[in-house]
Amino acid sequence: MRVAGKNASDLLRPLDPDLERQWDQLAVATGSSPFVRPGWLKAWAGAFRQTEALRLLTVERGGELTGVLPLLAARGVLRSPTNFESPLFAPIAADHEAAAELAERLLAVDSGAVHLSALRPDDAPTEVLLDAAGRSGAPVLRRTLRASPYVDVTxxxxxxxxxxxxxxxxxxxxxxxxxxxxxxxxxxxxxxxxxxxxxxxxxxxxxxxxxxxxxxxxxxxxxxxxxxxxxxxxxxxxxxxxxxxxxxxxxxxxxxxxxxxxxxxxxxxxxxxxxxxxxxxxxxxxxxxxxxxxxxxxxxSCVDMLGEDEPYKVDFASGTRELIRLHTFPRSWWGGVQRAAIVTTARARAFVVSRLSDASRTRLSAVRNRLVG
Structure with a gap:
C-alpha cells in the first residue's frame, strides 16, 4: 500500500483504552519485548512528562491491528519514546507485510525526520524498517550504541x-x-x-x-x-x-x-x-x-543482559547483540547538512570524552544526568 506524504498529525493516533488493549495483545502475540508494551511505555511517559505527546503509528488489516510503532512528535521530528533508561525499542508487527507497511507509513511523513533509538538490527520488524530506510532515497545515519551480552540457557x-x-x-x-x-x-x-x-x-x-x-x-x-x-x-x-x-x-x-x-x-x-x-x-x-x-x-531460553558488556556479564555470555540508533533526514540538501552535523558532533564528543580523566567523566556524567533527569 503506497502512502502519500502526510503530516505526522495525520498518521499518529492518540491512546484510548481499546487501542491500548489491542496494542498490548499484539505485542504479546508477536513476542515483542516488554519495553514496547503500553504498561512500560506509559510508565516511561509519565515519569519523563511525555504522556500527552505519546502517540501510535498503526497498521490494520480487516479491522484488526497488525502493526504498531509508539512515537513522540515534536518540531517536525518523529522520535522513539526512549532515553538513557530505555533498554530496547522496536516496531511491533504481526508479519513481514505489516512491518513493511508500518515502515512505509513512517517514512512517508513530509518532514522526513525520524530518530529512533535502542533498536536491535536483528529484530525482524526492525530489519524491514532499516531496509526501507536504505531504499527511501533520504539521507540515513545508523550509529552503534553498544553490544549487549546474552546467555543461552537451553x-x-x-x-x-x-x-x-x-x-x-x-x-x-x-x-x-x-x-x-x-x-x-x-x-x-x-x-x-x-x-x-x-x-x-x-x-x-x-x-x-x-x-x-x-x-x-x-x-x-x-x-x-x-x-x-x-x-x-x-x-x-x-x-x-x-x-x-x-x-x-x-x-x-x-x-x-x-x-x-x-x-x-x-x-x-x-x-x-x-x-x-x-x-x-x-x-x-x-x-x-x-x-x-x-x-x-x-x-x-535466554537471559538478555542488556546494557554494557561489563565483566560480571561477559564471564557468562554466549554472545552479544548490537544496539543501534537510526536517523533519517529530509530528502533535500538540508537533510544532508543535518546528517553531517550529527556525525561531526558525535565524533567531536567521542574525541573529547576519550581524553578526560575518570573523575572528569564522572562529573560530566553527573551534569548530564541532572539535565536529562
Whole structure:
C-alpha cells in the first residue's frame, strides 16, 4: 500500500483504552519485548512528562491491528519514546507485510525526520524498517550504541558450566566458597505480588552505589528514574512478569537484580551490589545464581543482559547483540547538512570524552544526568 506524504498529525493516533488493549495483545502475540508494551511505555511517559505527546503509528488489516510503532512528535521530528533508561525499542508487527507497511507509513511523513533509538538490527520488524530506510532515497545515519551480552540457557546446565573457561570456573568457585565462608548465602526471586514497595526500597538502595550516586546515574538519583522503575514494577507485577532477585549473605542483601520475564526471555535490566562486600564478588556470584535460576525455568531460553558488556556479564555470555540508533533526514540538501552535523558532533564528543580523566567523566556524567533527569 503506497502512502502519500502526510503530516505526522495525520498518521499518529492518540491512546484510548481499546487501542491500548489491542496494542498490548499484539505485542504479546508477536513476542515483542516488554519495553514496547503500553504498561512500560506509559510508565516511561509519565515519569519523563511525555504522556500527552505519546502517540501510535498503526497498521490494520480487516479491522484488526497488525502493526504498531509508539512515537513522540515534536518540531517536525518523529522520535522513539526512549532515553538513557530505555533498554530496547522496536516496531511491533504481526508479519513481514505489516512491518513493511508500518515502515512505509513512517517514512512517508513530509518532514522526513525520524530518530529512533535502542533498536536491535536483528529484530525482524526492525530489519524491514532499516531496509526501507536504505531504499527511501533520504539521507540515513545508523550509529552503534553498544553490544549487549546474552546467555543461552537451553540445553544441559552442567554442559554450560563446563563450557566456561577453566579460569572462569575456578574464579567463580573461589568467590562462591569465600562468600559461603562469610555466612549463609541465599538467592531469592520475587514476583512483586507481595511486599512490592519494601522490596523496591531495599533493591533501589542497594542499586545506589557510591560511584552511581556520584555520577547521578542511580535510580534514586533522579525523580524520573525512580518513578519509572516504581510504576513499571507495579505494572509488571500485575502482568505477572516482574522478577526481583536478591543475593543475601547472612540475611543481608548484597546484590539485587531488577528483571522482567516475558515469554522465553528473562530481561536483566538493573543490578545493584554492596560496595562493602566487593571483595566477595557479589556481581559475579549474583549473576551465576541468576543464570542457574533461568536454567531451572522450563519456559526460559535466554537471559538478555542488556546494557554494557561489563565483566560480571561477559564471564557468562554466549554472545552479544548490537544496539543501534537510526536517523533519517529530509530528502533535500538540508537533510544532508543535518546528517553531517550529527556525525561531526558525535565524533567531536567521542574525541573529547576519550581524553578526560575518570573523575572528569564522572562529573560530566553527573551534569548530564541532572539535565536529562
Amino acid at each position: 540445553g544441559d546446565p552442567a554442559g554450560f558450566w563446563r563450557g566456561l573457561s577453566k579460569n572462569r570456573r575456578h574464579g567463580l568457585r573461589r568467590l562462591r566458597n569465600r562468600m559461603g565462608d562469610a555466612g549463609e548465602v541465599s538467592f531469592e526471586v520475587h514476583d512483586g505480588r507481595e511486599n512490592l514497595d519494601a522490596l523496591l526500597d531495599e533493591g533501589f538502595r542497594l542499586e545506589a552505589r557510591e560511584w552511581k550516586r556520584a555520577a547521578g546515574s542511580a535510580i534514586l538519583s533522579r525523580p524520573g528514574s525512580t518513578e519509572l522503575f516504581t510504576e513499571a514494577a507495579r505494572w509488571a507485577a500485575e502482568a505477572g512478569i516482574l522478577r526481583l532477585a536478591f543475593l543475601r549473605l547472612a540475611g543481608r542483601p548484597i546484590a539485587f537484580g531488577y528483571n522482567v520475564q516475558q515469554g522465553s526471555v528473562l530481561y536483566f535490566i538493573k543490578v545493584g551490589m554492596s560496595d562493602e562486600h566487593l571483595k566477595l564478588g557479589p556481581g559475579v556470584v549474583f549473576t551465576s545464581h541468576l543464570v542457574e535460576h533461568a536454567f531451572a525455568q522450563p519456559d526460559v
